[in-house]
Amino acid sequence: MTERIPVLKEPAPKPKRKAGKRLLGAIYLLFIVLLAVLFFRSELSKISDVTVSGGRFTDEGEILGAAGVGPGDPFFWPTAEAIAERVKRLDAVADAAVRKTFPGRVHIEVTEYPAVAYGLTEDGAITAILSNGAERPIGADSVVDRPVLRDWNGREADKLRLVDALSRLPDDLLSDFSEILPYPSEAWPDRIRIYTRTRFEVVTAVSLLAEKADTIRAVIETQEPGIITLLLADRYMPYAKDEGSGEAARDG
Structure with missing residues (x-):
């Protein structure tokens, strides 16, 4: 008896999907690269405006110079953190924050060391003495709401110690x-x-x-004007009636 051998059908060829996917992926990648190149060559990727706030003793030009960025520079580089670190190198700046807003806007906000005193230059100009010891020129119309340090030339180390002490005083007293x-003595050189x-x-x-x-605050708030001596012992003496306002009435 003759057995019939079934005829085997050849499997249908599978579509070449892998090759097609690779080609499509390459096209997408090329398209993305092209878009990136066009974007970074366009004005959208550049800084259009830089603004500054918070500077009283440091002018805007000095802050912008330290930041090292301006209109036309790349928007995404350097980073906001890197720009802030540059600005913080200025002697009057205690902290800086940089905010980038797309497209193209950069804002730099600085926090300066507070003024604890004022000084006078040889030509009579007023300088603000900041809590870190830095001195910055101020305008002639500025409000002098801190003590003026007089006769401290040649006493820079003592002056810096005084500035540090003033920075720790409450604002109302300062x-x-x-x-x-300076009023040095043998027993008290400072x-x-x-x-x-x-x-x-x-x-x-x-x-x-x-x-x-x-x-000091307690005596000022409760006593008539006079002389307060605070060294080894604390002593208060009101002015004599015929003394008037005297030298102590100086209000800078």
């Missing part, structure tokens, strides 16, 4: 101080004399100033 002069706007005269030492702040 704004009442009108002038501070002794100072302070004149207040409330017509008191305070004799103390730089090394004691922060510690004696509460005592």
